[in-house]
Amino acid sequence: MPFQLDIVTPEKTIFSDSVDDVYLPGSEGEMGILAMHSALVAPLQPGELRYLKDGRVEELAVGEGFVEVTGDKVSVLIDLAIGEDAIDEHQVEEAMKRAKNALDGVVGDDPEEMQALMMSIAKSEAMLKLKRKRR
Amino acid sequence: MANLRDIRRRIKSVKSTSQITKAMELVSAAKMKKAQDQALAGRDYADKLNKVLVNLKENTTEESHPLLEKREGGKELMLVISTGRGLCGGLNTNLYKAVIKSATDETEYVTVGKKLRQTIAKTGGNIVTDWEVADPVPFNDAKPVSKFLTEKFLSGEYDKISVAFNNFVSTLTQTPEVFQLLPIESEDLGEKQDYEGVDKGEIGETDKAAALGADYDFEPSAEGVLDKLLPLYINFQIYQMLVEARASEHSARMVAMKAATDNAKNMIDDLTLEYNKARQAAITAELLEITTAMKAME
Numbered sequence: 364m365p366f367q368l369d370i371v372t373p374e375k376t377i378f379s380d381s382v383d384d385v386y387l388p389g390s391e392g393e394m395g396i397l398a399m400h401s402a403l404v405a406p407l408q409p410g411e412l413r414y415l416k417d418g419r420v421e422e423l424a425v426g427e428g429f430v431e432v433t434g435d436k437v438s439v440l441i442d443l444a445i446g447e448d449a450i451d452e453h454q455v456e457e458a459m460k461r462a463k464n465a466l467d468g469v470v471g472d473d474p475e476e477m478q479a480l481m482m483s484i485a486k487s488e489a490m491l492k493l494k495r496k497r498r
Numbered sequence: 499m500a501n502l503r504d505i506r507r508r509i510k511s512v513k514s515t516s517q518i519t520k521a522m523e524l525v526s527a528a529k530m531k532k533a534q535d536q537a538l539a540g541r542d543y544a545d546k547l548n549k550v551l552v553n554l555k556e557n558t559t560e561e562s563h564p565l566l567e568k569r570e571g572g573k574e575l576m577l578v579i580s581t582g583r584g585l586c587g588g589l590n591t592n593l594y595k596a597v598i599k600s601a602t603d604e605t606e607y608v609t610v611g612k613k614l615r616q617t618i619a620k621t622g623g624n625i626v627t628d629w630e631v632a633d634p635v636p637f638n639d640a641k642p643v644s645k646f647l648t649e650k651f652l653s654g655e656y657d658k659i660s661v662a663f664n665n666f667v668s669t670l671t672q673t674p675e676v677f678q679l680l681p682i683e684s685e686d687l688g689e690k691q692d693y694e695g696v697d698k699g700e701i702g703e704t705d706k707a708a709a710l711g712a713d714y715d716f717e718p719s720a721e722g723v724l725d726k727l728l729p730l731y732i733n734f735q736i737y738q739m740l741v742e743a744r745a746s747e748h749s750a751r752m753v754a755m756k757a758a759t760d761n762a763k764n765m766i767d768d769l770t771l772e773y774n775k776a777r778q779a780a781i782t783a784e785l786l787e788i789t790t791a792m793k794a795m796e
Contacts, residue, residue: 371546373539373737374636401715403716404553404554404717406726406727428730429550431546431549
């Protein structure tokens, strides 16, 4: 049974259509949501979002955010959502390298900074993983 | 009598100035449209975020979260969002007045944009740090700002964090405003946020009732979700205010440039009139000379 899925970033609405199921990278592990799921709010971590629409599985790399599930609607609020074809592998690799170098620089003295860098690395990894999967 | 060549030179220079202001006006108009669209695009996000927050508020003991904790007195840190460039009318001056009005001697500053950073530095304000934000505002640029402010608040270095920015009301009106960011006023949480001119991040009464009625499961727990959500909320607010300030900047510049172009046009008209008068006078004088000379030869 299809239900409505909205994927929204502060910059724009990425996706708004009916889908058959959706899999999300929850902070407690991957979770799948089907129609008639009970109302739920859960934070998301960087990773891969999958949904099934018209028998086709579509995948997006996503950043931090959260998901809100109500009776017939799933809203994903996220700071980044990008499809496989929009990912520039080279650019992401560069960004990841930069973040990793910066991470070596802070070593231990600023946990907040480190966490932010880890987060950006996790996002890059999620994007790369998605990009390379299709080959 | 004014020299003909001088007048001609002045007309030429005013004309080229008016061409520049006209071009700036058009550029600002395009950028303003973009900034407004950007603010509107964030609306869905704001609506949904607010809806969840309203519900969360009911399901948690608010005082439990450090970002909501009110502290008496103490030092204030103010984020001042000004423009990176000038030529935008009284925008920065008005904002500075608002800053002075609400700030105390103890207040320290963080700035975005060059203009008020210079002003505050000159008048002896203590600037902790500053950022530059690209145009159009990328969401990622808001993150380091909100992270920094949140950290400063949580570490107890400052007891209040506020933001001064130009609220975009309409193309012709921008009002300078000072908004308290931290501690989050729990009454404000999820309520109508009237600081957002372009994008009213509000939810209607029916939506609110629906939001309260929805019986959410929070995973892992309501407090856990609140922990994750409040930083997102602050992040988003900073982003929204940056976009708002940007829209104000472009519209103020557009209006200022339009006024400049109109003034230049009037000036050209006046100068042209003067030029023609001078030319006529010169011709008359010349004719007079010729006729006098002819009379003398007879």
